Amino acid sequence: MQSNKQSGTVTLELLIAxxxxxxxxxxxxxxLNSSQFMFIDTTTNQEAIIKAESMLEQAYADxxxxxxxxxxxxxxxxxxxxxxxxxxxxxxxxKKVTSLITWQNEKRSQKVELVTLITNPxxxxxxxxxxxxxxxxxxxPQLLGSINMGQGTGATDVDVFAGRAYLTTxxxxxxxxxxxxxxxxxxxxxxxxxxxxxxxxxxxHELHVTKDxxxxxxxxxxxxxxxxxxxxPHNPLLINTFKLPNVTGANSVGNSIFYFNKMIYLGxxxxxxxxxxxxxxxSDSTNPALEGGYDIGHQVNSIFVKDGFAYIASxxxxxxxxxxxxxxxxxxxxxxxxxxDNSANGKSIDxxxxxLFLGRTVGASPSTRELQLINIxxxxxxxxxxxxxxxxxxxxxxxxxxxxxxxxNKTASSTVGFQVWDLNTKTLYxxxxxxxxxxxxxxxxxxxxxxxQKHNKALQIIGPGP
Numbered sequence: 257m258q259s260n261k262q263s264g265t266v267t268l269e270l271l272i273a274x275x276x277x278x279x280x281x282x283x284x285x286x287x288l289n290s291s292q293f294m295f296i297d298t299t300t301n302q303e304a305i306i307k308a309e310s311m312l313e314q315a316y317a318d319x320x321x322x323x324x325x326x327x328x329x330x331x332x333x334x335x336x337x338x339x340x341x342x343x344x345x346x347x348x349x350x351k352k353v354t355s356l357i358t359w360q361n362e363k364r365s366q367k368v369e370l371v372t373l374i375t376n377p378x379x380x381x382x383x384x385x386x387x388x389x390x391x392x393x394x395x396x397p398q399l400l401g402s403i404n405m406g407q408g409t410g411a412t413d414v415d416v417f418a419g420r421a422y423l424t425t426x427x428x429x430x431x432x433x434x435x436x437x438x439x440x441x442x443x444x445x446x447x448x449x450x451x452x453x454x455x456x457x458x459x460x461h462e463l464h465v466t467k468d469x470x471x472x473x474x475x476x477x478x479x480x481x482x483x484x485x486x487x488x489p490h491n492p493l494l495i496n497t498f499k500l501p502n503v504t505g506a507n508s509v510g511n512s513i514f515y516f517n518k519m520i521y522l523g524x525x526x527x528x529x530x531x532x533x534x535x536x537x538x539s540d541s542t543n544p545a546l547e548g549g550y551d552i553g554h555q556v557n558s559i560f561v562k563d564g565f566a567y568i569a570s571x572x573x574x575x576x577x578x579x580x581x582x583x584x585x586x587x588x589x590x591x592x593x594x595x596x597d598n599s600a601n602g603k604s605i606d607x608x609x610x611x612l613f614l615g616r617t618v619g620a621s622p623s624t625r626e627l628q629l630i631n632i633x634x635x636x637x638x639x640x641x642x643x644x645x646x647x648x649x650x651x652x653x654x655x656x657x658x659x660x661x662x663x664x665n666k667t668a669s670s671t672v673g674f675q676v677w678d679l680n681t682k683t684l685y686x687x688x689x690x691x692x693x694x695x696x697x698x699x700x701x702x703x704x705x706x707x708x709q710k711h712n713k714a715l716q717i718i719g720p721g722p
Contacts, residue, residue, distance in 0.1 A: 300336070300359065300361065300366070301366065301368065303337075304337060304357040304359065304366070304367075304368040305357075305368050305370075307334070307337060307339060307355075307357050307368075308355040308356070308357045308368045308369070308370040309355075309370060311339060311341055311355035311370075312353060312355050312370055312372050315341060315343075315353050315355075315374065316372075316374060319351075319374045319376070321563075321609065322562075322607075322608060322609045323351075323374075323376040323378075323379070323384070323388070324384070324388040324608050324609070324656075325388075325608070325609050326343055326351055326353065326374060326388065327341075327343050327388050327389050327657070328340075328341060328342050328343045328389075329341045336359045336360070337357050337358070337359045338357070338358045338359065339355075339356070339357055340355075340356045341353065341354070341355055341356075342354040342356060343388075345387055345388070346373070348376075348379060348385035348418065348701070348702065349375055349376050349377075349379050349380055349385075350373055350374070350375050350376070351373070351374050351375075351376075351388075352371065352372075352373055353371070353372050353373070353374050354369060354370070354371045355369070355370045356368075356369050357369075378516075378517075380467065381466050381467045382417065382464060382465055382466030382467060382515055384700075385416070385417060385418070385700075385701045385702070386654065386656060386699075386700035386701055386702070387656065387700075387702055387703050388656065388657070389656060389657035390656045390657055390659055390703060390720070391703055391720065392703065392719070392720025392721065393720045393721035393722070394659060394676050394685065394686050394720045394721070395676070395685055395686040395721065396686055396720070396721030396722075397674065397676060397686050397687070397688045397705075397718050397719070397720060397721060398688070398718065398719055398720070398721050398722065399688060399690060399716060399717070399718060400443045400444050400704070400717040400718065400719050401440070401442070401443050401444050401445045401446050401447075401448050401716075401717045402446050402447070402448065402713045402715060402716045402717065403438065403446070403447040403448040403450070403713065403714055403715050404447060404712045404713050404714070405425070405436075405712070405714040410425065410427075410696065410708075410709055410710030410711045410712070410714050411423045411424065411425050411696045411697075411708035411709060411710065411714035411715055412424045412425055412426050412459075412460060412461050412462070412696045412697065412708065412710060413460075413461065413462040413463050413696055413697035413708055414696065414697050414698070414699050414706050414707070414708035414715055415463050415464060415465040415470075415697075415699050416440060416699045416700070416701040416706050417465045417466075417467075417701070419439070419440060419441040419701075420437055420438065420439060420440060420441075420451070420489060421437070421438040421440045421448070421699075421706055421715060422435070422436070422437055422438075422463060422465045422470050422486070423435070423436040423437075423438060423708060423714060423715055424436075424460035424461065424462065424463050424472055424708075425459065425460065425714065426458075426459030426460060426461065426475055426710075427459060428459065430455075430457065430458065431455065432455065432459075433453040433454060433455045434454075434455060434456055434457075434459050434460050435453060435454050435455075435456055435460060435470070435472065435484060435492065436450055436452070436453040437450070437451045437452050437453070437486065437489045437492060438450055438451060438715065439451055440706070440717065443704055443717045443719065448715065448717075451489045451490055452489060452490050452491060452492055454484070454492050454493075454494060456472070456474065456482050456484070456494050456497075457474070457476060457497075458474060458475045458476035458478075458509075459474075459475040460472045460473065460474060460475060460482070460510075461473040461474070461475055461509075461510055461511050461512070461513075462510075462511070462512050462513045462697060463513060464513050464514060464515040464520075465486065466515060468485065468486065468487050468541075469483055469484065469485060469486060469538075469541050470483070470484040470486050470492070471483055471484075471513060471515055471520050471538065472484065472510070472513070473509075473510030473511055473512060473513045473522060473523070474497065474509065474510045475509045475510065476497075476509055476510075477499075477504075477505070477506065477507075477508050477509055478497070478499055479497035479498055479499045480498070480499065480500050480503070480508070480509060480510040480522060480524060480534075481496075481497075481498040481500075481510060481513075481520060481522055481536060481544065482494060482496065482497050482498070483495050483496040483497075483498070483538065483541050483542075483544065485541075495541065495542055496541065496542055496543075496544060498536065498544045500522075500524075500530065500534055500546065500549075501546060502529065502530045503524070503527050503529065503530030503531070503534075504527065504528045504529045504530060505526060505527040505528035505529070505530075506528075507524075507525045507526045507527075508524050508525065508526065508527040508528070508530065509524060509525050510522055510523075510524060510525075511523050511524055511525045511555060511556060511557070512556050512557060512558055512559050513559070514559040514560060514561050514566075515538075516561045516562075518537065518538055518539045519535060519536070519537060519538065519547070519561075519584065520535070520536040520537075520538050520544070521533070521534075521535055521536075521559050521561050521566055521581075522534045522535075522536060523552075523555075523556025523557070523558075523559050523568070524555070524556060525555050526554070526555050530549070530551075531549030531550050531551045531552070532549075532550075532551065532552040532553070532554065532555065532556050533549055533550045533551075533552050533556055533559075533566070533568060533579070533587065534546065534548075534549040535547040535548050535549065535581060535584040535587065537584075547584035547585055548583075548584050548585040548586055548587055549587065550579055550587040550589070552568065552570055552572060552577065553572060554570045554571045554572040555570060555571055556568055556569075556570055557569045557570055557571070557601065557602060557603050557604070558602070558603065558604050558605045559605070560605040560606065560607050560612075561581070562607055564580065564581060564582040565578055565579065565580060565581060565590075565632075565635050566578070566579040566581045566587065567605055567607065567612060567632070568602075568605075569601075569602030569603055569604060569605050569614060569615075570601065570602050571601035571602070572592075572601075572602070573594050573598050574592035574593060574594045575593065575594070575595050575600070575601060575602030575614065575616060576592060576593040576595075576602055576605075576612070576614055576628075576630065576638070577589065577592045578590055578591040578592065578632070578635055578638065580635070590635055590636050591635060591636050591637065591638055593630065593638055593640070595616070595625075595628060595640075596625070597619040597620065597624050597625075598619075599619040599620040600616045600617050600618065600619030600620075600624045600626065601616060601617045602614060602615075602616060603615050603616055603617050603649060603650055603651060604650050604651060604652050604653040604662075605653065606653045606654055606655045607632070608655050610631060610632055610633040611629055611630070611631060611632070611641070612629075612630045612631075612632045612638070613627065613628070613629055613630075613653055613655050613660065614627070614628040614629075614630060615627060615649075615650025615651070615652075615653040615662065616628065616649070616650060617649040617650075618646075618647065618648050618649045618665070623645055624645065624647075625643035625644060625645055626644070626645065626646040626647070626648065626649065626650050627643060627644040627646055627650060627653075627660065627662075627677070628640060628643045629641040629642050629643065629679075642682070644677065644682050646662070646664060646675070646677070648664040648665050649664060649665045650662045650663075650664055651663045651664065651665065651695035651696075651697075651698075652695070652696075652697050652698035652707075653698075654698060654699075654700050654705065655679075656700070658678060658679045658680050659676055659677070659678060659679065659685060660676070660677040660679055661674075661675075661676055661698070661700070661705055662674075662675050662676075662677070662698075663675075663690075663695050663698050663707055663709075664695075665695060673688075673689065673690045673691075673695070673707075673709070674687060674688045674689075674690045674705070674707060674718060675687045686721075688718060690707060690709075690713075690716050690718070691709070691711060691712065691713045691716070695709055695710070696708030696709045696710055696714075703719065703720065704717055704718065704719050705717070705718040705719075706718075
């Protein structure tokens, strides 16, 4: 009897021991599984951080090439990760960039989010202050504020910087004011408030404004460049009229202008002797100095400078001319493009990334293809990508996102002076019949376009539809 009791006790002890062993083994297995899961989770999280950092590094590198290239992207998938760059414009000079990596593990959704600010130092002193991508309904652009200066005082160009519009005119009368500063902080006002104006003499064509100075192409053979101190917007002062040495000719006047990094790139109408394209050092704006020049052989209609190269639109048979200006004392021709229909001239230029957008005058051919897209990754071998028939001269051109904003000549077949084209579909996207009987220039700041024209409404502001 006692033996049976002892046997039962042993059996019970064995059962308890087996139960404890099973519980311990289960705990060990759970710990091992948990450790393995944590290892995998840590590894994927580290990979996601590396991918997020890489996206920010690439965005920073792209911003150095062109600030306009930094924009929100659509999600892409790489292995188990979904990647996306989210860009928010904080002001004219700063973008908030977020790299977002998301993925799904066995238990939950995971994400890594890194944020940085990318600035555009070049814009602080007279660079582009236009939003990289347009917002709102640009299929229905609306006329906002404007100012009417009278038919004889129409504008030749406009440059907008930090809430002020700088306007040039050429009335043909020596006694008329030809440089104006307007307050455009409220773009809906009509008339827009004039802060100040001055008379520089012969009349002005194009201008480029920096933080402290306005550089203007002057309609005079006695001084093709004028420099205006605008530090006090209520009291601008003409501080220098610079005459190009060794340039002669009754029409050797300033026609087009571009500023970058304390250098002025000035294009003339035409010359008898001397170059039509000139590089002027304005490190000391009170004492500009000629660095070098290049003989185009024709009028210089538009100039765009980037990465040590100058892109020139001209009535020359080669409508686009590319110069290496890394040594400003000796600009060197490295490429040019002769497009079909030589009756159409190079008129306007914009550059985004490695794509140059060339606007042309309307030609004799039924299909001039006034808008040309050109790959300039290899500056010595520019490649025509595609083109579009606008059926009118493109006087001024701004590219933002997939949209091309342009001012064109009003013709019998086209009464709309402002047009928006979709670059993806190559179709007219939106338009506005602005008052534009004689075109001037165009600029962009933020999400708005500013159009200058040589008629009653010297400046018109255009925004997206409601």
